[in-house]
Amino acid sequence: MLDGKNIIGYDRTQRGSVTFRTINPVLNKENDTLFYEASEEEVEQAVSLAQKAARFYSETTHGDRAAFLKAIADEIMALGEDLIEIYCKESGLPEGRAKGERSRTVNQLKLCAELLDEGSFVEASIDTAMPDREPNPRVDLRKMMVPLGPVAVFGASNFPLAYSSAGGDTASALAAGCPVIVKGHPMHAGTGSMVSSAIISAAKKSGMPEGVFSHLNSKGHAVGEALVKHSQIKAVGFTGSHGGGRALFNMAAEREEPIPVFAEMGSVNPVVFLPEILKKEKEKWAKTLAGSVTLGSGQFCTNPGIMMGIKGSELEQFAEILTDEILNISPSSMLHPDIAGKYEEGKKMMHSQKGTAVVAEWKEKTEPNVGRQAILKVSASEFMENPKLHQEVFGPFSLLVECLNIEDLERSVALLEGQLTASIIGTSDELRGYDFLIGLLRDRVGRLIFNGVPTGVEVCASMHHGGPYPATTDSRFTAVGHDAIKRWLRPVCYQNCPDELLPVALQNANPLQLLRRVDGALTQSKI
Amino acid sequence: MLDGKNIIGYDRTQRGSVTFRTINPVLNKENDTLFYEASEEEVEQAVSLAQKAARFYSETTHGDRAAFLKAIADEIMALGEDLIEIYCKESGLPEGRAKGERSRTVNQLKLCAELLDEGSFVEASIDTAMPDREPNPRVDLRKMMVPLGPVAVFGASNFPLAYSSAGGDTASALAAGCPVIVKGHPMHAGTGSMVSSAIISAAKKSGMPEGVFSHLNSKGHAVGEALVKHSQIKAVGFTGSHGGGRALFNMAAEREEPIPVFAEMGSVNPVVFLPEILKKEKEKWAKTLAGSVTLGSGQFCTNPGIMMGIKGSELEQFAEILTDEILNISPSSMLHPDIAGKYEEGKKMMHSQKGTAVVAEWKEKTEPNVGRQAILKVSASEFMENPKLHQEVFGPFSLLVECLNIEDLERSVALLEGQLTASIIGTSDELRGYDFLIGLLRDRVGRLIFNGVPTGVEVCASMHHGGPYPATTDSRFTAVGHDAIKRWLRPVCYQNCPDELLPVALQNANPLQLLRRVDGALTQSKI
Structure with a gap:
């Protein structure tokens, strides 16, 4: 075929005269065609x-x-x-x-x-x-x-x-x-x-x-x-x-x-943890994040590439559970040797940045082209100084940014570039206290998620999969x-066009039974 | 003040430290401030x-x-x-x-x-x-x-x-x-x-x-x-x-x-005359066009800068009446000496193009900065060969393109750049026979006008004042x-947001009484 x-x-x-073949990354060899x-x-x-x-x-x-x-x-x-x-x-x-x-x-x-x-x-x-x-x-x-x-x-x-x-x-x-x-x-x-x-x-x-x-x-x-x-x-x-x-x-x-x-x-889709939620639900969120980071070997534009929280024992415990959870997941093949190679380079780049430390990292040897998950951490002050830490590492990778306090967290968020999504994780009570932070996040994203991870994009009328530059080149779509x-559309206006020459959508009889705005009111009626 | x-x-x-004054073009002198x-x-x-x-x-x-x-x-x-x-x-x-x-x-x-x-x-x-x-x-x-x-x-x-x-x-x-x-x-x-x-x-x-x-x-x-x-x-x-x-x-x-x-x-807003209408209504359209070309000294982005018709006695008679009508209108001051100067240059440029001839031109001396109307004509074959003839001359100017037949006219239209508007003038009967031409025009404009001139832009929901490049840089708005x-807007999606943290427009109670799309249906109801 x-x-x-x-x-x-x-x-x-x-x-x-130029030809090429595709590659089976699992077998690490070329396909036939x-x-x-x-x-x-x-x-x-x-x-x-x-x-x-x-x-x-x-x-x-x-x-x-x-x-x-x-x-x-x-x-x-x-x-x-x-x-x-x-x-x-x-x-x-x-x-x-x-x-x-x-x-x-x-x-x-x-x-x-x-x-x-x-x-x-x-x-x-x-x-x-x-x-x-x-x-x-x-x-x-x-x-x-x-x-x-x-x-x-x-x-x-x-x-x-x-x-x-x-x-x-x-x-x-x-x-x-x-x-x-x-x-x-x-x-x-x-x-x-x-x-x-x-x-x-x-x-x-x-x-x-x-x-x-x-x-x-x-x-x-x-x-x-x-x-x-x-x-x-x-x-x-x-x-x-x-x-x-x-x-x-x-x-x-x-x-x-x-x-x-x-x-x-693409996007790093920051996930922001408020303080109270981690006291109550750190297991749940560690497990959820471990799954989201590694889903599809992390090869989604909605992969949560940055997590942010307030430094302290709760965040430490969260990180420990996250480590257990993510190392319990078997790494899987990436899409292509080039992508696997770039992923390894990306991790290496992150390791080499000042102030980063390992939270969890899959070290065992694997088959070729397998994307081995890694979570690194860094302080908010380093994060704010170093734009490289804001970059996406395409694959099962995430960077945990430890903030000293909420102001530190807000300042870190304010430095984020445009994103497809951001998530904010908090108890119902505490979410009410973070108007300013929520506003900062909203201004930087196409989709703002409450108590959820960015992976999983519903195909529906109310979805917006876009966001301010550099997440996309046009945040309006x-x-x-x-x-x-x-x-793929633009408007055209017909002035004084005879009815029979109009596109059917605009004809008096409304043969398509469209809901139309007629003299200011929405109606399916004929004219 | x-x-x-x-x-x-x-x-x-x-x-x-840089300063400037505005100019009164009627008095041709600087204003005070x-x-x-x-x-x-x-x-x-x-x-x-x-x-x-x-x-x-x-x-x-x-x-x-x-x-x-x-x-x-x-x-x-x-x-x-x-x-x-x-x-x-x-x-x-x-x-x-x-x-x-x-x-x-x-x-x-x-x-x-x-x-x-x-x-x-x-x-x-x-x-x-x-x-x-x-x-x-x-x-x-x-x-x-x-x-x-x-x-x-x-x-x-x-x-x-x-x-x-x-x-x-x-x-x-x-x-x-x-x-x-x-x-x-x-x-x-x-x-x-x-x-x-x-x-x-x-x-x-x-x-x-x-x-x-x-x-x-x-x-x-x-x-x-x-x-x-x-x-x-x-x-x-x-x-x-x-x-x-x-x-x-x-x-x-x-x-x-x-x-x-x-x-x-801006735009040249072509006005296309079909053959039958000129047999019946040449006086009406000559008068209408004379008014449209000179309105506001031609200083509108919707000024009809090009007219097209089929060469022959009807078009000649139309041109003669147009000449009378347009020379009956007293020319008026342009906005600024620079604009008046550029208008004179633009006319001169058109005069110097191969094959152009005068239909009507106000020659009498006027006060400074007055925009003296001019209609030139040219054959469609020259028009198709010379992109300069497609340019806008900002002011009370229009170029009449004489086409040998409908195919010649269609070819001329096909070479037009994006426009804010185009007009097609024809009897109800003959308009029905020009699907292809109407399609060509529609693909090049933001507003397609039947039996009307482009000047006069209604401010309403169904107006589209835009058009394909170079009329605008974004035909979609x-x-x-x-x-x-x-x-000036972009969409943002809120996922699982607690009701009280949502913008009021999206809250369950619908306090703004907006018509909203809820689970696919438009409704003003609460959720």
């Missing part, structure tokens, strides 16, 4: 097809796009065990995770289909004409969201399904009416390619225009760069490192026509949940 | 105060902020004739326009107060906990919009009131909960300063924190640059030239923490109407 080719519209091509890096010509062809498809695709009905997304979900499920097998071979992640992530991926597609059926994402707003208004009559104005145009999506290393070929970015962009070109992540090119084939099958069966989706293989930077700089690409979705995300953002900002880049670049679709 | 000082919080200062360019220190102080005010101000109630905005409106009206007088002295615009713009400014402030009272701009969304859900319980998630932080607003040259100190950007940013620092436009420093004093009076009377608003004088680039590059400034509003807007955008994108720049940079507030 895997041919290693690029998928350019309905074609499968291999025009370039040879993948062909997309050539300049192939990039150009994919964009040209997407651009041609854009007009037709932007005008498909919500129903047609919903059917397309559901067909993608069906085609992914129809890949069956083959998909699970290649997923595990390319990521080192266990079968359970593979199946869980497949469910999430399929559910995201179905959620986007539901959004289309419900339709309120078009934000239909109508102000009817007032021809007799004095001193000037009011014209008829009707506004709705329309798709931005072809979108480039960069597959994420740590979610071979849910943030790759048919992941959250693709599902929401296709729902919005934007053609998508995926630059597959090289670490799981096979998984990505297989899912992309499923999208193509679904597109054909659903009568979608050729070019509505393409998949490009790429291990280097050239393909991604060509996509982001291409004048016909109108937005970019990315999940990955700070360096990668910022580079794409810069390229997009330097274009003749700048375009939005939605880069989700989310990569998860219903509102992820907002990234 | 005018002291020429900077307004830094509740202080009035003059720390710098000497203005003190803000020094680096003053910029720093204004930002520092804004940053300190941000936390408190972001947590003021909707009611308090609405009262503040209404107080600003009252204080502006209380300035009485003094404001109208300085407005006219600094802009050359007539008293009627001054009063009309004052009304609009005051109405925008009141509209923002209404938005606060109504409250739905916070987009409250609640997904309640499902502790028994299998396989994993669902946590309680609540999301709402929160202010971005201190905003820098650049006063616009062509709207001394409605897009300056207390204009649409300031009103919407203050409503959102963001402190504002205005960099006043040097051409109407007195008008801006007087309105800013009114804002300060209102802030004091409303008990707002010092720093919620500051006003900096500036004729050069240094003050604006310092603001946009300052790490504590979190967003920028700008209305002006392409060069200015793009420069600010680039600075903001190059910051360590990039911030959004909402620059509205509007500078006019209810949704202008969205530019």
